[in-house]
Amino acid sequence: MGVYDQSRFLKSLKAIAAEYVRTPRPTATDNRIGRWPGKIALAAGVAVTYYVTAWVSLGLLLEPDGVAVFWPAAGISSGVLIAIGPHARWPVAFGVMAATIPANLMGDRNLPAAISFAVCNAAEALITAGLIYRYFGANFHLGRLRAVLGLLAAAVLGTAISGIGGAVAYKLFHSPNVPMLTTWLHWFTSDVVGILAVAPLFIGIATAIRRPPVRGQIPEALAALGALTAMTILIIALPQQAWDTVLPLALLVPILLWIAARFRSVFSAVGGFMVSLIIVCTTIYGIGYFGGPGLAEEDRILEAQIFVVSVMLAALLIAALFAERRRAEASLVQSKMMLEQERDNKLMNTQAVAAAIAHEVNQPLNAIVINSGVVLQLLEKKLPQDVEVREVMNEIINDASRTGELIDSVRGLFRQSGEPPQLTNVNEIILGVLRLVRGELQDRGLSQLIQLAPELPLVPANRNQLHQVILNLVHNALEAMDGIQDRTGVLRVGTEVRDGVAILVTVEDSGLGIDGENLDKIFDAFFTTKRNGTGLGLAICRTIIERHAGELTASSDGKNGALFSIVLPIKPVESPERL
Numbered sequence: 001m002g003v004y005d006q007s008r009f010l011k012s013l014k015a016i017a018a019e020y021v022r023t024p025r026p027t028a029t030d031n032r033i034g035r036w037p038g039k040i041a042l043a044a045g046v047a048v049t050y051y052v053t054a055w056v057s058l059g060l061l062l063e064p065d066g067v068a069v070f071w072p073a074a075g076i077s078s079g080v081l082i083a084i085g086p087h088a089r090w091p092v093a094f095g096v097m098a099a100t101i102p103a104n105l106m107g108d109r110n111l112p113a114a115i116s117f118a119v120c121n122a123a124e125a126l127i128t129a130g131l132i133y134r135y136f137g138a139n140f141h142l143g144r145l146r147a148v149l150g151l152l153a154a155a156v157l158g159t160a161i162s163g164i165g166g167a168v169a170y171k172l173f174h175s176p177n178v179p180m181l182t183t184w185l186h187w188f189t190s191d192v193v194g195i196l197a198v199a200p201l202f203i204g205i206a207t208a209i210r211r212p213p214v215r216g217q218i219p220e221a222l223a224a225l226g227a228l229t230a231m232t233i234l235i236i237a238l239p240q241q242a243w244d245t246v247l248p249l250a251l252l253v254p255i256l257l258w259i260a261a262r263f264r265s266v267f268s269a270v271g272g273f274m275v276s277l278i279i280v281c282t283t284i285y286g287i288g289y290f291g292g293p294g295l296a297e298e299d300r301i302l303e304a305q306i307f308v309v310s311v312m313l314a315a316l317l318i319a320a321l322f323a324e325r326r327r328a329e330a331s332l333v334q335s336k337m338m339l340e341q342e343r344d345n346k347l348m349n350t351q352a353v354a355a356a357i358a359h360e361v362n363q364p365l366n367a368i369v370i371n372s373g374v375v376l377q378l379l380e381k382k383l384p385q386d387v388e389v390r391e392v393m394n395e396i397i398n399d400a401s402r403t404g405e406l407i408d409s410v411r412g413l414f415r416q417s418g419e420p421p422q423l424t425n426v427n428e429i430i431l432g433v434l435r436l437v438r439g440e441l442q443d444r445g446l447s448q449l450i451q452l453a454p455e456l457p458l459v460p461a462n463r464n465q466l467h468q469v470i471l472n473l474v475h476n477a478l479e480a481m482d483g484i485q486d487r488t489g490v491l492r493v494g495t496e497v498r499d500g501v502a503i504l505v506t507v508e509d510s511g512l513g514i515d516g517e518n519l520d521k522i523f524d525a526f527f528t529t530k531r532n533g534t535g536l537g538l539a540i541c542r543t544i545i546e547r548h549a550g551e552l553t554a555s556s557d558g559k560n561g562a563l564f565s566i567v568l569p570i571k572p573v574e575s576p577e578r579l
Helices: 006-020 028-034 036-057 073-084 086-105 111-136 145-173 180-210 215-236 247-262 265-284 297-380 386-413 426-436 438-444 463-480 537-547
Strands: 422-424 447-451 459-461 490-498 502-508 551-556 562-569
Touching: 036 073, 036 086, 036 265, 073 086, 073 111, 073 145, 073 180, 086 111, 111 145, 111 180, 145 180, 145 297, 180 265, 180 297, 215 247, 215 265, 247 265, 247 297, 265 297, 422 426, 422 463, 426 438, 426 447, 426 463, 426 490, 426 502, 438 463, 459 463, 459 562, 463 490, 463 502, 463 537, 463 562, 537 551
Parallel strands: 447 490
Antiparallel strands: 422 459, 490 502, 502 562, 551 562
16 A cells, blocks of 8 residues: 655655664674575565455455555564564565555556555555664564553554555545545554554564563463454454444453463464454454444444454553563562672671681680680799790780781771782791791691792782781691591691792691592682581681782692692782772
8 A cells, every 4th residue: 555756755765764763783683684585585575475465455445545444464564674673674665565566456556556555655664663663672572561652653653654645646646536634544544453453463473582482371372362262253243233332342351461461462462463363354354243234334444443453452551561560570579689688698798707707816815815824824833934924925915916906807808998918028927827836736746847938029918817818727737637647747838939920828738638529619608627617717718818819729639638829929910909
């Protein structure tokens, strides 16, 4: 259908396409269509489908203007173009034109009228789809109320513009005595009905291809569509009475609600299309409720058009509302889950801080208790040595001071920033740690092998945190050698320069080793192989080393001890993170 002044219309069409069509990023479908075989196949498919639909629609012309009262072909061209994307606009346009011309020539149209109608029909699809592309993008779907109303507005505007061309062409080339307003009105209503009835089907299929529906719902959906079809056939068999004008639509509403509430919008589009197809075919061929002789031809056609539009809008609007409700419910559930996760994370952080502080402070507190006992023993002597008492008291003071530093250090791990890094001698830290554990080595009957690289380069670090890491690794090594019977326990600690850009610190024990399954999890928070362990020591150690842009790793064969390696960069990174 349709006509216009061809040269002027092509110019205006080009301007409209440039204004309204925004080309998105090509998809796989666009790439296939972008090739000539794809373009030709698409154009041929549209042409055949459009021709068959147009030929059926021309079976019912409204006199005296001779315009088809139903034009589902408009929905085919617009729906295919919206579903595939803007890269298909010219194959679809040429397919529409190739089908419109012979379909009109088989009737009473002449060649100029057929060509004009062909141009108008192609322009109608381009304008409707172009408006959708501009305001909704290429991946358009009907799961939103705004999208359904947008499709309605695009259909109204596209058919209104093309109807002007069709009315002018009909006036110039076919029937100059027919009022242009009458021709335009019939063109407009028939094409709007066609777009609303058919286009959602192609849009829904494209959406289902991108995101397939749940297979478990398909049998129920098919049953609902079968019930909708059966109810439509029952409506067609109803007698025509003045009081039952709205009854057919009321009979379909419960089934439409069922489909919209249970399934995605594609099934509502399919259901609306099936109802529309039955109504259109029975009206064209004079069958049943909308095709019988009980009403005047114009009245029953108008009633059928209103019914099709009402069914499609009801189906699409109800489906969109349910889809938006489902998205809102999913969003609320997700928000609730995120809030619960955030709450759990805060509780976990609080527990982690408390456990980490307890874990790290336990060591200097134990040293304080032991040294205090030594002081008491010295005081029980009749002539205590002042030098011994003074040394032990200094150790108690140092342990108490280190306790406060450890608390600040652990708290710093859970803050965004802390102390700036300072150039630190790692060998000095190691020697200080070994002095602290000297008594434990003797009590456990262990020996030590120290291999520190001379003139070890300084590294940017938080001294307290690095001291905490090495002390933790050394304590773990000592505990790992408890209970070994077949060999003497040896603690090996060493440092070396690696490639001139980093230093390597190693802490190795000769214990029973770490099982291969546990080796991958020992740095995870709250994972521990100790009976009374918190599972935070090694996790905190790795966090500290990573904050220093370094790396902490572990290796073991599961039989002959474990080796922990720390790699720290020598040169500070630009704008170093506060540690």
